[in-house]
Amino acid sequence: MTELQLKSLKVHPYRRPPIDRGYANQSLHIDIGSDAVEARPVDAHMKEVFIGGKGFDLWLLWHAVSEKTRWDSPENAICISSGPMGGTPGYPGSGKSIVTTISPLTGIPVDSNVGGYFGPYLKFAGFDALCVTGCARGEKVVLIDGVEEKIEIFEAGGLADDAYALSAALTDHFGQGKPVDISVVSTGSGARHTRWGCLNFTWYDSKRRRARYKQAGRGGIGTVFARKGIKALVVRWNQVSLDTNHPADRDALRAVAKLHSKEIVELDPKQNRMAKVGTTHLVPIMNAHDCLPVHNFRYGSHPGGNNLGEETYEHIFDPGFDGCWRGCTVACSHGVRDFVPMTGPYQGQRVFVDGPEYETIAGCGSNLGIFDPYTVLEINFYCDAYGLDTISVGTGIAFVMECYEAGLIDSGHTDGLELHFGNRLAALALLHQMGRGEGFGRIVGQGIRRMKQIFAEKFGADPAMMADIGMESKGLEFSEYMTKESLAQQGGYGLALKGPQHDEAWLIFLDMVHNFMPTFDQKAEALHWFPMFRTWFSLCGLCKLPWNDIVPEDNRETPEPAKVVKHVQWYAEYFSAVTGRRVGPDDLITMSEKVYNFQRVFNLRMGGGRRVDDAIPYRAMGPVTEDEYLSRRDRYDGQLVEVWKESIEGLSTADKVALLRRHREAQYEQLKDAVYQRRGWTADGIPTLATARRLGIDFPEVVAVLEQHGVTE
Numbered sequence: 196m197t198e199l200q201l202k203s204l205k206v207h208p209y210r211r212p213p214i215d216r217g218y219a220n221q222s223l224h225i226d227i228g229s230d231a232v233e234a235r236p237v238d239a240h241m242k243e244v245f246i247g248g249k250g251f252d253l254w255l256l257w258h259a260v261s262e263k264t265r266w267d268s269p270e271n272a273i274c275i276s277s278g279p280m281g282g283t284p285g286y287p288g289s290g291k292s293i294v295t296t297i298s299p300l301t302g303i304p305v306d307s308n309v310g311g312y313f314g315p316y317l318k319f320a321g322f323d324a325l326c327v328t329g330c331a332r333g334e335k336v337v338l339i340d341g342v343e344e345k346i347e348i349f350e351a352g353g354l355a356d357d358a359y360a361l362s363a364a365l366t367d368h369f370g371q372g373k374p375v376d377i378s379v380v381s382t383g384s385g386a387r388h389t390r391w392g393c394l395n396f397t398w399y400d401s402k403r404r405r406a407r408y409k410q411a412g413r414g415g416i417g418t419v420f421a422r423k424g425i426k427a428l429v430v431r432w433n434q435v436s437l438d439t440n441h442p443a444d445r446d447a448l449r450a451v452a453k454l455h456s457k458e459i460v461e462l463d464p465k466q467n468r469m470a471k472v473g474t475t476h477l478v479p480i481m482n483a484h485d486c487l488p489v490h491n492f493r494y495g496s497h498p499g500g501n502n503l504g505e506e507t508y509e510h511i512f513d514p515g516f517d518g519c520w521r522g523c524t525v526a527c528s529h530g531v532r533d534f535v536p537m538t539g540p541y542q543g544q545r546v547f548v549d550g551p552e553y554e555t556i557a558g559c560g561s562n563l564g565i566f567d568p569y570t571v572l573e574i575n576f577y578c579d580a581y582g583l584d585t586i587s588v589g590t591g592i593a594f595v596m597e598c599y600e601a602g603l604i605d606s607g608h609t610d611g612l613e614l615h616f617g618n619r620l621a622a623l624a625l626l627h628q629m630g631r632g633e634g635f636g637r638i639v640g641q642g643i644r645r646m647k648q649i650f651a652e653k654f655g656a657d658p659a660m661m662a663d664i665g666m667e668s669k670g671l672e673f674s675e676y677m678t679k680e681s682l683a684q685q686g687g688y689g690l691a692l693k694g695p696q697h698d699e700a701w702l703i704f705l706d707m708v709h710n711f712m713p714t715f716d717q718k719a720e721a722l723h724w725f726p727m728f729r730t731w732f733s734l735c736g737l738c739k740l741p742w743n744d745i746v747p748e749d750n751r752e753t754p755e756p757a758k759v760v761k762h763v764q765w766y767a768e769y770f771s772a773v774t775g776r777r778v779g780p781d782d783l784i785t786m787s788e789k790v791y792n793f794q795r796v797f798n799l800r801m802g803g804g805r806r807v808d809d810a811i812p813y814r815a816m817g818p819v820t821e822d823e824y825l826s827r828r829d830r831y832d833g834q835l836v837e838v839w840k841e842s843i844e845g846l847s848t849a850d851k852v853a854l855l856r857r858h859r860e861a862q863y864e865q866l867k868d869a870v871y872q873r874r875g876w877t878a879d880g881i882p883t884l885a886t887a888r889r890l891g892i893d894f895p896e897v898v899a900v901l902e903q904h905g906v907t908e
Contacts, residue, residue, distance in 0.1 A: 199368050200352040201336060207232040207346040211321040217279025217440045217773045218242060222255060223322040223346070225337060227423050228269060228329030230348050237323050244891060246734040247278035249306050250790040251324040252295035253797060256304060257896075259328055262800050266299035266415070267422050269330045275314060275380070275428075276324035279774050281736020282315030282520075284435050286452040286769060287459055288738030290315055290520020292396060298414035298693070299390040300587075300642050301670035303803040304794060305414030305693045308733045310519030310528065311396030311407075312378035315736070316341065316432040319439055331424030338369060339430045342376070351426040356384040357540070357580050358395050361427060362406045366399060369429050375399040379406065380428040382417035383582030388632030389640025391587040392417025395579060402515050408549040409519050409528065412584035413696055414671060415642075421582075435521060443775030451768045455741060459524040463745045470517070471509055473527040474553035478504035481557070484708055486677045488562040490616050491593035492666055492814050493823055495677040499566030503556045507568050513547075525740050527552075536573050538623045539630075541580070551575045551585075557675035558589020563596060564616030574626060581630035586696075587642065588629070590672035592622055594643050594665050603656035610634040643667040663819045668811045669694040669803060678815045680830075681707040683718045686866050689811040690722060692794050698739065700726045705757045719869035721757075728763070730787040735770065742766070789890045792874075792882045793897070799881060800900045806880040809867060817859045821848045824855070831855055881906050 212219055224233045237251070245254045252274035259272035274295045283289040292314025298305035317325055320341025327337075336349040355361045362379045370377045379397045386392025394411040411417075442448045463469050467476045478500060481487035485495035501507075513532040518525070531548040551559075551571055559574040560566065578585045592614075598604045599614040606613060610628070612621045612635065628636025638649055643665045650656035666673040671694025678684040684707070687700030702721055705711045712718045732739045743759045750756050763780045771777050778786075798804030817831075818824040824831055825848060835841040835851060839858050843851055871878060875886035884901055885908060887893040901907075 199354065199364055201349040201368075202352070203347055204335070204350050205230045205232070205348045209234060209321065209344055209346065211341055211344050214319065214439060214441045216443045216775050218247070219318050219321050219323045221322060222251070222324040222326060223339070224326045224328070225346070225348075226329040227327055227331045227335055227337070227425055232346050232348075234322070244789055246786055246790070247323060248276050248281070248291075248293040248736050249295060249730070249733040251276040252293055252306065253304060253790065253794055255324055255326040256295055256297070257797060259326060260297060262802070264297060264801075266297045266302065266419055270328055271297045271419060273327045273416065273419055273423070273425075274324060275317065276736075277314030277318050278734055278736030279440070280769060282318055282435065282440060283448070283452065283773070284437060284520075285456060285522040286448075287456055287523045287525050287741040288520070289736065290523065291733070291736045291738055292317075292411070293733045293736070294394060294411040294416050296414075296416050296419045297801065298416070298671070299418045300415050300644070301694055301803070303669065303693070303798045303801045305416065305671070306733065307394075307411035307413045307416055308698060308738070309394070309396050309411040310398070310409035310738065312398040312520070313380055313396050313428070313430055315435070315520070316378050316430040319432045319435070320430055325428075327423065327425065327428075330422065334424050334426040336365070336427045336429065337425070339428070341430070341432045354426055358383040358408075358582055359546075359580055362395065362397050362408070365427055365429055366397065366406045369431055370399075373433065374406070375401055376431050376433045378430050381426065381582070382420050383580055383630070384632070385578075385581030385583040385630040385640070386417035386421040388637060389583065389629050390415045390418050390642050390645075391584045391591070391629075391640055392419070392421055392582050393578075393584040394420055395582065398519055403513070403532070403547070405547060407519070407528065407530065408579055410579070410584070412586060414693060415584070417582045417584075440773055442773045444772045447768065448772035451765050451772060455762070455765055456522070456524045458747065459741060459745050462748065463525070466745055468505070469525050469527040469740065469744060472505040472512070473508075473517075473529045475503075475505040475508040475551070475556065477553040478556055479506075481676070484704075485680070486703055486707070488557055488593075488675050488677050490564055491562060491597040491664060492673070492677060493597070493820070494826060495679070497561055497566065500561055502566045503560045503568055503571060508551070511568065511572075523738075525738070525745070527740060531572055534569075534572055534576065536576060538573065538620070539577055539627050541576070546576060548572050548576045549579060554675050555585040555589070558586050558593075559622075562589050562593040562675060563622055565619050565622065567619060570619040570623070573623060577623070577626055577630065581626070583626075583629060586674050587672040588626065589675070590666050591639055591643055591646070592625060594646065595625075595639055597664055598650060598656060598661065601660065603660065604650055604654050608635065608654050642670065643672055644670045663813045665812055666814060667695070669808055671695060673815065676701075676703050678703065679817055682862055682866055683712055683721055685811060685815055685863055686718065686722050686870055687726075688815065689809045689863070690867070690870055691726070692791070692798060695811070699729055711757055715865060715869040718866060719873040722870045723873045724758070724784065727784045727787040727791060728758075730791050731766075731783045734786060734790060785890070789892050792886060792890055793892050795876075795882055796887070796892075796897050796900050799904055804881065806867060806878070809880060811863070813856060813860070816863055817855055818852060821852060824848055824852050877906060884908050
């Protein structure tokens with residue numbers, strides 16, 4: 196156990212307000228540099244427009260920063276909020292926190308939806324949202340104690356860099372014999388040395404007697420956290436029931452929660468078996484449909500792919516309940532007990548691994564050409580310990596491996612590491628370099644966008660080739676789905692506000708497998724409705740998995756099975772029961788439109804938010820190399836002839852690659868036009884003033900940003 200060295204710097208007593216209809220009605224603001232602490236009201240207008248969660252985060256962040264703020268500026272804020280429905284025990288997926296900051300990868304707002312107990316406990320301790328600004332000298336720990344009604348800031352000395360040891364020590368120290376009352380937010384040493392830092396949010400697993408982890412992974416939020424000198428945020432709370440949120444209609448809440456939970460208990464064993472295998476069930480499905488990224492998204496399947504799937508991990512996962520919030524019947528947060536790493540500081544020791552989930556398996560497994568499940572576990576474990584995002588790590592190393600194999604870089608640049616696809620020891624060595632801030636790992640950890648610049652300027656690598664194969668957009672690395680054959684998913688990645696992350700629009704199956712949206716108008720409609728509904732979960736403190744990973748038995752017979760309309764209705768009833776605001780399914784979309792368009796304007800304010808920023812690398816659209824084309828030659832030849840009516844007789848493979856590229860790039864631009872029009876944006880991808888007025892977000896400061904960019908109507 197790590198010996199704690201905590202010196203109290205400031206104690207701020209407060210009166211905890213009663214929770215009313217899902218809200219504490221105040222936010223907490225901490226300047227970690229000056230130790231200033233202030234509670235500010237959350238008024239009715241803020242709740243009406245921004246709802247909670249990501250909406251509250253963005254509103255607080257907007258007021259904390261200016262257009263000149265950069266990720267490492269003291270005024271950049273880390274904002275954490277749950278939402279009015281967050282913390283409901285018994286309703287599946289109701290324990291989420293949403294974290295927002297200006298990203299060190301993209302320079303625009305990034306948000307991450309994460310499990311664990313912190314967000315609900317924060318609200319029950321008296322605060323709908325937390326906004327931390329400033330930069331500390333040294334390192335500090337902040338305790339928000341809702342039991343003793345105090346906020347205490349400590350100077351931290353000698354605490355472990357390792358996230359696991361740190362969380363265990365703080366949980367034990369502040370738990371006062373009741374570790375389940377504690378949730379810790381922290382990162383690790385890798386966050387200080389890279390732009391890929393993640394935040395680990397804990398919940399206490401009483402069965403296994405340990406603090407478990409979920410990650411706010413995307414966009415380098417942990418890097419901002421480390422730059423601010425925050426060692427950890429700790430919240431303490433001691434009682435949770437259906438009444439803790441003081442819902443407007445307790446009976447209605449109980450009824451709809453019972454319906455959804457009962458359905459999951461009955462149907463999950465027949466469908467995806469999330470409670471047994473989590474998201475590992477996706478691996479064989481993606482592999483079978485040519486959607487599993489292999490060798491830096493070059494291919495979509497591999498004979499070894501199923502080694503990384505549910506049949507393997509079901510037998511490795513430690514059995515038992517694995518919900519990251521109380522009473523969640525999806526219970527998908529599995530882990531591995533007594534794993535023994537073969538490298539690094541934990542070499543030869545027995546550890547517990549939280550995960551892996553699909554994104555980690557695909558990014559740090561198949562995309563690197565690694566099909567050994569135990570190597571994936573080791574990468575997963577050390578990413579958590581070092582505080583690194585597994586998606587960016589996997590996609591970033593895959594880019595490096597392709598550059599190495601293509602001769603764009605060599606072992607003289609990589610500290611002697613032979614970074615071929617499948618070289619698991621080299622991948623682990625590179626990961627440890629990132630964790631320690633050493634060697635080539637320091638370059639890799641800057642992210643793909645900066646690697647492309649460094650490789651070109653210092654190593655003479657071909658910029659055009661790297662632009663095609665560097666799987667990033669807006670500066671954020673792609674999450675782990677092959678999009679070559681799904682134009683809708685290309686738009687889902689390229690048009691996503693924070694960068695290419697599937698949580699905003701996961702349309703690949705609906706488009707590529709089921710062909711539910713063959714026309715541009717249908718794709719545009721899907722790229723309106725689905726991002727809006729998915730955004731809604733992050734406004735309310737909810738997980739998306741209960742919505743469409745377990746579906747009603749008669750769902751296929753409904754007019755719009757992709758939307759799972761029965762569940763959408765239940766969510767409207769859930770929101771109404773908690774908040775007292777009577778809403779229907781269409782109202783949920785309008786709620787999200789307000790926040791979604793506000794975030795697009797926020798991007799514009801920070802230097803993004805235009806058509807050019809929605810570009811994606813060509814690897815996401817089609818085959819970059821002749822080898823890629825030949826791997827699916829019949830498919831591509833057929834498309835050129837049948838879809839685009841081209842005569843290809845006598846053409847070389849290189850000619851066909853170029854011809855296909857012209858068509859696919861034009862297709863993507865046509866998709867942008869259709870989506871922008873559907874969303875009420877200009878041809879340059881900016882919300883119109885009419886859209887802002889319709890949504891009630893035409894605040895003077897929003898209008899000013901639009902006018903600065905030539906949007907006056």
